[in-house]
Amino acid sequence: MAKLRELFGKRLEELLKQNKMKQCEFAAKIDIDAQSISRMIAGKHFPKEENLEKMIQVLNVEPHTMFKFTHMANDTELINDINRLIKNAPSQKVRLAHRLIAALFDES
Numbered sequence: 001m002a003k004l005r006e007l008f009g010k011r012l013e014e015l016l017k018q019n020k021m022k023q024c025e026f027a028a029k030i031d032i033d034a035q036s037i038s039r040m041i042a043g044k045h046f047p048k049e050e051n052l053e054k055m056i057q058v059l060n061v062e063p064h065t066m067f068k069f070t071h072m073a074n075d076t077e078l079i080n081d082i083n084r085l086i087k088n089a090p091s092q093k094v095r096l097a098h099r100l101i102a103a104l105f106d107e108s
Helices: 004-018 023-030 034-041 049-059 063-067 075-087 091-104
Strands: none
Touching (some): 004 034, 004 063, 023 034, 049 063, 075 091
């Protein structure tokens, strides 16, 4: 899996797009240099705690949302995660997961 800084940068870029906010506008709202935002998005820099708190407020998200990276995983990582979840699940949930997956792929 990619480094935390890289994942955070991709996530930040995604959240900015969702909020239709440009990097320079975002930087001004959290009172930091626009180049710092660019470095964060590039995965070269990680925000200080106080800046992270400002980011969360400006983007109007829950703190955990800033670190929600599962959708960015590659297929192998996702399959491994599915296997981990199923392996640790009770029988009833395994059967439900199977029905859902079979329905998704039109298999009965």
